[in-house]
Structures are given as C-alpha cells and as structure tokens.
Amino acid sequence: xxxxxxxxxxxxxxxxxxxxxxxxxxxxxxxxxxxxxxxxxxxxxxxxxxxxxxxxxxxxxxxxxxxxxxxxxxxxxxxxxxxxxxxxxxxxxxxxxxxxxxxxxxxxxxxxxxxxxxxxxxxxxxxxxxxxxxxxxxxxxxxxxxxxxxxxxxxxxxxxxxxxxxxxxxxxxxxxxxxxxxxxxxxxxxxxxxxxxxxxxxxxxxxxxxxxxxxxxx
Amino acid sequence: xxxxxxxxxxxxxxxxxxxxxxxxxxxxxxxxxxxxxxxxxxxxxxxxxxxxxxxxxxxxxxxxxxxxxxxxxxxxxxxxxxxxxxxxxxxxxxxxxxxxxxxxxxxxxxxxxxxxxxxxxxxxxxxxxxxxxxxxxxxxxxxxxxxxxxxxxxxxxxxxxxxxxxxxxxxxxxxxxxxxxxxxxxxxxxxxxxxxxxxxxxxxxxxxxxxxxxxxxx
Numbered sequence: 001x002x003x004x005x006x007x008x009x010x011x012x013x014x015x016x017x018x019x020x021x022x023x024x025x026x027x028x029x030x031x032x033x034x035x036x037x038x039x040x041x042x043x044x045x046x047x048x049x050x051x052x053x054x055x056x057x058x059x060x061x062x063x064x065x066x067x068x069x070x071x072x073x074x075x076x077x078x079x080x081x082x083x084x085x086x087x088x089x090x091x092x093x094x095x096x097x098x099x100x101x102x103x104x105x106x107x108x109x110x111x112x113x114x115x116x117x118x119x120x121x122x123x124x125x126x127x128x129x130x131x132x133x134x135x136x137x138x139x140x141x142x143x144x145x146x147x148x149x150x151x152x153x154x155x156x157x158x159x160x161x162x163x164x165x166x167x168x169x170x171x172x173x174x175x176x177x178x179x180x181x182x183x184x185x186x187x188x189x190x191x192x193x194x195x196x197x198x199x200x201x202x203x204x205x206x207x208x209x210x211x212x213x214x215x216x217x218x
Numbered sequence: 219x220x221x222x223x224x225x226x227x228x229x230x231x232x233x234x235x236x237x238x239x240x241x242x243x244x245x246x247x248x249x250x251x252x253x254x255x256x257x258x259x260x261x262x263x264x265x266x267x268x269x270x271x272x273x274x275x276x277x278x279x280x281x282x283x284x285x286x287x288x289x290x291x292x293x294x295x296x297x298x299x300x301x302x303x304x305x306x307x308x309x310x311x312x313x314x315x316x317x318x319x320x321x322x323x324x325x326x327x328x329x330x331x332x333x334x335x336x337x338x339x340x341x342x343x344x345x346x347x348x349x350x351x352x353x354x355x356x357x358x359x360x361x362x363x364x365x366x367x368x369x370x371x372x373x374x375x376x377x378x379x380x381x382x383x384x385x386x387x388x389x390x391x392x393x394x395x396x397x398x399x400x401x402x403x404x405x406x407x408x409x410x411x412x413x414x415x416x417x418x419x420x421x422x423x424x425x426x427x428x429x430x431x432x433x434x435x436x
Contacts, residue, residue, distance in 0.1 A: 044351045069343075069347055069350070069351050071351060075335065077335075097327070098330060102326075104322070104326060105323065108320075108322060108342075109315070112316060117293065117295075117343075117344075118344065118347070120343075121341060121342065121343030121347060121348055121351070122340075122341070122342035122343065123339060123340070123341050123342075124326075124339065124340035124341075124342065125287075125335075125338075125339030125340065126335075126336065129287055129336070129339060130339055132287070133262045133287050133289060133339070133354055134354065135353045135354040136351055136352065136353040136354075
C-alpha cells in the first residue's frame with residue numbers, strides 16, 4: 001500500500017455494511033483510488049454497482065482523504081445474480097411494498113451513518129443510461145455492476161472511455177482461471193481494456209484488477 | 219402549449235405526489251422541456267431540487283416523450299425552508315431513525331410508482347457538489363433548489379453554464395414583485411442569467427420563468 005489506509009471509524013462502517021467486498025480488496029480499492037487521484041488532479045471517481053454501500057465506504061473515504069467526489073451508480077433493483085432463485089439473493093432486501101428488490105434504503109443508511117453524504121453522490125439509475133449522459137473525465141473508475149456478458153460489455157464500452165489519462169480502472173471479480181468464478185468481468189471488461197490499446201498509451205490502468213487476483217504489487 | 223401535454227396516467231402520479239408545483243406550472247415545465255429537447259438534439263435534462271418528485275413526473279414524462287434522460291438532483295435532506303420551524307416543514311418527512319428530514323424514500327416511491335425509473339436518474343447529493351462534477355451540455359435545466367441567497371447564487375453560477383446553445387433554463391418561484399414572494403430566485407438566478415449576456419447570445423433562455431410569472435406565451 002502506498003497511502004494511509006481507510007480510517008478506523010469508517011472501516012467499522014464498511015465492515016458493518018452488507019456486501020461482497022473482502023476487507024483486503026476494499027483496502028486495495030482505497031489505495032488505488034488515492035493513486036488515481038494523485039495522477040489526475042481534481043477529477044472525480046465513479047463506482048458502478050454499489051449494492052448496500054460496503055465498497056462505497058472505502059472509496060468514499062478515499063474521496064474524503066483527497067478532496068474528491070465519488071459518484072456511486074446503481075439502479076438499486078439488484079443485479080441479475082441478486083434476484084430470487086440466484087446464488088446471491090438476499091430476501092431481506094425485497095421492498096414489501098413493491099415485491100421488488102430495493103437496496104437504496106440500505107445504501108442510503110450506510111452512507112448517512114458513515115457520515116459520507118458530502119463526499120458520495122448517489123446516482124440511482126441504470127448504468128448504461130447514466131454513462132450515456134456522462135462526459136466528465138475520471139481519476140478512478142471501479143466497475144462492479146452486473147456480472148453477465150451484456151452488462152459487463154456495456155460497462156466496458158460506455159464507462160472506460162471516461163477514465164482520464166493517468167487515471168485508474170479497477171474491475172471486481174476478475175478471474176483469469178475459470179475455476180475461480182464467472183467469465184464476463186475478465187473476458188468482457190479486463191481483456192478488452194487491455195486489448196483496446198489504452199494501457200499501452202498509459203491512460204487506462206488495470207492495476208487493481210491485476211493485483212487482486214495475481215498478488216502483484218503496483 | 220406547443221406540445222401534447224403530459225399523459226393522463228402520469229398526470230395522476232404527479233398530482234398525487236407531495237410538493238409545491240401547481241398543475242399549470244407543471245404543464246408549462248413539460249412544454250418547455252419538450253422545446254429544449256427539440257432545440258438541442260440528444261442532450262439530457264437536469265432538475266435541481268426534486269423534493270418528493272412532483273415536478274419530476276412532469277419532466278420525466280417529457281423525457282420519455284422525446285427519448286431523453288432527466289437527472290434529478292437533490293440531497294433529499296430538505297432545503298432550509300423545509301426544516302422544522304420554517305413555513306414549509308412537513309413533519310411526516312422526518313426519518314425516525316435519524317431524526318433528520320429525508321425525502322428520498324418518498325421521491326423513490328413517486329418515480330417507481332409512476333414507472334419512470336428508466337427515464338429519471340436520481341442524483342442524491344448537494345447541488346454544488348454535483349454541479350462541480352458535471353460537464354454534459356443540457357437541453358433543459360430547471361432550478362428549484364434552496365431558495366436562500368447562497369444556494370440560489372451557487373445554482374446560478376454552477377449550473378447555468380451547462381445549458382447548451384438553444385437550451386432552456388427554467389427557474390421556479392421567480393417573483394418580480396416582492397409582495398409575491400422571496401427574492402433570491404428572481405434576484406440571484408433570473409436577473410443574473412439575463413444580465414450575463416447569455417440570453418442575447420441565444421444560448422440561455424429563461425422563457426419558462428418569464429411565462430410563469432408574466433403570462434407570456436413563448
């Protein structure tokens with residue numbers, strides 16, 4: 001790690017929030033966001049896929065530490081893999097009024113309780129819709145949205161062009177070995193990002209994705 | 219009115235939502251947003267100050283009718299004039315868990331029930347914070363945020379430069395006569411927008427604000 005880690009009071013909120021982000025990966029995200037901020041003065045962060053705000057607290061803490069804003073994008077109706085009948089479904093996230101998943105109240109509580117409402121802008125909408133209206137260059141982009149082929153491909157195609165030169169692209173659940181997990185984050189985001197020539201031009205970096213899964217140090 | 223009005227099923231949702239938007243002004247907003255969309259191909263709309271989503275339904279309906287996206291910006295903790303002890307406070311909007319106003323659940327319910335989640339992106343954050351991260355040119359901008367001098371001035375300074383040439387700026391509660399209401403929307407948004415030379419250059423229009431309060435037809 002290059003930077004001071006997330007402060008203890010925020011860490012407690014991150015660990016208390018529902019979600020799938022292991023602590024060591026949260027710490028790596030925080031460090032990568034700080035590095036992106038150092039590389040791209042003034043530019044904001046975007047997180048695609050916030051769920052109940054667990055990873056958002058690490059990234060919001062980084063945003064606070066370096067005076068940036070994190071835009072946390074999620075429609076909050078749950079990804080495909082969070083729906084009833086799928087492995088990652090949590091029935092307590094269903095809104096009894098509509099019968100549909102709604103993680104927004106849980107996300108809102110996480111951010112309010114962590115005291116991060118000044119640093120985290122909650123963007124409630126479908127990722128491609130938000131991306132099509134977005135033009136601001138980013139210091140840091142974390143993609144952890146829908147893990148199917150279509151959402152992963154759209155997140156790659158519509159969001160990665162917004163990473164500023166020197167900024168960092170981080171991708172969650174990148175598994176080079178199929179035995180470790182699903183393919184789309186690796187095949188439809190990570191590999192195309194590398195193949196797109198952006199890495200060679202130095203304006204798109206996937207160091208976090210690489211480090212998460214290969215144990216590399218950046 | 220130049221365009222077909224908001225469809226009846228959406229109108230029922232608008233009128234059922236809590237808020238301060240009279241029906242005739244909602245209709246004028248809808249028409250102005252359609253005109254802005256015609257003038258600026260492809261560009262999105264922004265609403266600053268959404269409260270419980272009443273005006274948002276009119277603007278979301280316009281967005282649907284012309285294939286655009288409305289970004290609806292509000293921190294959802296209530297403006298100064300919505301806080302306890304002020305004229306426009308509604309105690310039923312206080313979150314019992316935090317003791318603080320939170321209009322987000324009400325806004326979310328309005329948008330979900332109206333079926334506008336595809337067209338309306340909910341942006342939860344302080345207006346100046348969101349504006350400082352925003353760079354996309356707008357077909358239509360509606361300012362109805364905090365009505366004090368400071369928030370009105372910031373909304374003018376930070377948001378109006380994003381209205382694209384030919385786009386429309388609409389401002390709520392513009393009162394040329396002090397007997398009619400508070401000064402900041404008129405003095406700190408409307409007059410500076412006119413004085414800024416933008417109207418003369420044809421790239422900033424305040425037709426809705428003028429029409430609302432003077433009965434003019436655009």
